[in-house]
Amino acid sequence: MKLSIIGLGKLGSPMAAVMAHKGNQVVGVDLNPAFVEAIQSGLPPVNEPGLPEMIQANRDRLTATLSYEEAILASDATFIIVPTPSGEDGRFSMRFVLSAAEKIGAALRKKSGWHLVVLSSTVMPGCTGGELLPALEEHSGKKAGVDFGLCYNPEFIALGSVIRDMLRPDMILIGESDARSGKILEDLYTAVCESNPRIQRMNFVNAELTKLSVNTFVTTKISYANMLAQVCDTLPGADVDVVTTAIGCDSRIGQKYLKGALGYGGPCFPRDNVAFSALARAHGVPALLAEATDALNRRQIPRLADAILARLPEGGTVGILGLSYKPDTEVIDESQGVGLARHLLGLGVRVMVYDPAAMQNTRAALNGSVEFASSAAECAGKSDVVAITTAWNEFKQLGAGAFKPGATVLDCWRILSRATLSAEMTVLYLGEGVPELPPIAVAR
Numbered sequence: 001m002k003l004s005i006i007g008l009g010k011l012g013s014p015m016a017a018v019m020a021h022k023g024n025q026v027v028g029v030d031l032n033p034a035f036v037e038a039i040q041s042g043l044p045p046v047n048e049p050g051l052p053e054m055i056q057a058n059r060d061r062l063t064a065t066l067s068y069e070e071a072i073l074a075s076d077a078t079f080i081i082v083p084t085p086s087g088e089d090g091r092f093s094m095r096f097v098l099s100a101a102e103k104i105g106a107a108l109r110k111k112s113g114w115h116l117v118v119l120s121s122t123v124m125p126g127c128t129g130g131e132l133l134p135a136l137e138e139h140s141g142k143k144a145g146v147d148f149g150l151c152y153n154p155e156f157i158a159l160g161s162v163i164r165d166m167l168r169p170d171m172i173l174i175g176e177s178d179a180r181s182g183k184i185l186e187d188l189y190t191a192v193c194e195s196n197p198r199i200q201r202m203n204f205v206n207a208e209l210t211k212l213s214v215n216t217f218v219t220t221k222i223s224y225a226n227m228l229a230q231v232c233d234t235l236p237g238a239d240v241d242v243v244t245t246a247i248g249c250d251s252r253i254g255q256k257y258l259k260g261a262l263g264y265g266g267p268c269f270p271r272d273n274v275a276f277s278a279l280a281r282a283h284g285v286p287a288l289l290a291e292a293t294d295a296l297n298r299r300q301i302p303r304l305a306d307a308i309l310a311r312l313p314e315g316g317t318v319g320i321l322g323l324s325y326k327p328d329t330e331v332i333d334e335s336q337g338v339g340l341a342r343h344l345l346g347l348g349v350r351v352m353v354y355d356p357a358a359m360q361n362t363r364a365a366l367n368g369s370v371e372f373a374s375s376a377a378e379c380a381g382k383s384d385v386v387a388i389t390t391a392w393n394e395f396k397q398l399g400a401g402a403f404k405p406g407a408t409v410l411d412c413w414r415i416l417s418r419a420t421l422s423a424e425m426t427v428l429y430l431g432e433g434v435p436e437l438p439p440i441a442v443a444r
């Protein structure tokens with residue numbers, strides 16, 4: 001197909017590359033001239049594993065422009081992947097989507113043939129049909145379902161594996177204005193995906209609700225595992241991994257995202273969960289489960305901080321290894337490592353941090369007295385208590401020699417093997433019941 005993609009950010013750029021990789025002719029549009037220039041030069045606008053190679057290999061099918069009109073006239077279908085930031089009430093803002101709709105509508109007014117518009121940004125239930133559709137009709141002077149088609153088609157991807165997730169999804173979710181529009185999108189994904197995904201077609205509101213519900217369900221699972229881990233922390237002999245591995249063997253439950261460790265972060269999980277609560281409340285429905293999931297998540301940093309402070313010598317330094325919200329990304333939105341640093345700094349604790357990819361973002365987010373190490377080994381070697389907050393592969397290589405003699409390591413993801421570390425060190429796995437060490441000096 002000939003596709004245009006509005007918004008070349010963390011989701012839009014990989015989408016453009018994947019679509020071009022599978023033989024579609026793609027033109028991207030962004031307000032940011034640097035992103036357009038990057039694509040035009042065969043470079044990735046954002047960091048994502050595999051993206052540079054995929055853009056470079058498909059330059060003949062992938063271009064970008066600042067002009068909506070140029071992109072829409074040159075394509076049969078337009079994906080909107082612009083931000084939908086959360087408001088104070090937890091609901092997603094439609095302002096960027098509606099601004100894009102105005103320009104798409106104006107371009108559609110000049111187009112003679114039928115066109116498909118696909119919204120991939122995350123929106124509140126009711127917004128595709130209630131806000132985007134009328135905006136497109138108003139600005140184009142055309143009728144949805146007749147002169148143009150409209151679909152809501154969110155992506156289920158994790159940063160760091162966006163390309164893999166787009167090529168091999170479990171499900172394709174399509175909310176459609178009419179059967180023709182949904183079928184075109186179904187056929188496109190059938191050709192693009194390598195995993196023969198289940199394709200779920202429905203009306204807009206069910207698709208919007210499904211998108212929020214998937215993430216809300218997964219966050220519930222994570223908070224459940226963390227609740228279990230917290231119980232395990234206090235039970236001598238308990239090991240959350242042993243328990244969750246066994247629980248996950250039940251096919252009603254499954255292993256994925258059932259790991260007691262730290263809270264969830266990133267640009268989607270926390271805000272989708274909060275948006276679900278806001279939606280339920282707005283309709284007079286108690287959102288007890290989603291609210292409990294969020295409350296449990298917010299308790300994870302204080303839980304970890306307490307474990308650290310109980311083991312920190314007076315005036316000691318806490319090392320935080322891992323600032324990105326997950327491995328293989330530089331994104332620090334709602335990251336546990338950054339949240340922990342902020343929490344400890346607020347208590348007057350000396351903090352040193354390191355991350356293989358997220359140092360620059362963290363410098364911008366954490367002003368003040370945090371110390372930035374130049375390597376994992378420097379951070380580990382200069383800290384009295386080290387918390388491993390992101391399971392980067394690089395940290396798995398740390399041996400006994402990297403740590404300060406007598407240091408305590410809180411291995412939140414249980415990635416270090418005690419066997420390879422020195423007997424002088426205390427390695428604590430979060431979620432494992434260990435005989436409680438007497439608190440040394442609590443620097444509160």
Ligand SMILES: NC(=O)c1ccc[n+]([C@@H]2O[C@H](COP(=O)([O-])OP(=O)(O)OC[C@H]3O[C@@H](n4cnc5c(N)ncnc54)[C@H](O)[C@@H]3O)[C@@H](O)[C@H]2O)c1
Nearest residue numbers: 007008009010011012030031081082083084096100121122
């Ligand atoms: N990043 C994720 O992990 C992820 C996962 C699932 C869903 N989403 C959703 O996808 C949407 C986009 O997220 P993202 O992470 O790619 O955002 P992003 O901020 O990384 O990228 C958005 C891009 O859109 C551009 N833009 C903004 N307004 C525009 C306009 N009117 N016209 C053209 N370009 C415009 C920005 O310049 C930016 O490059 C959001 O609704 C988000 O919730 C994101």
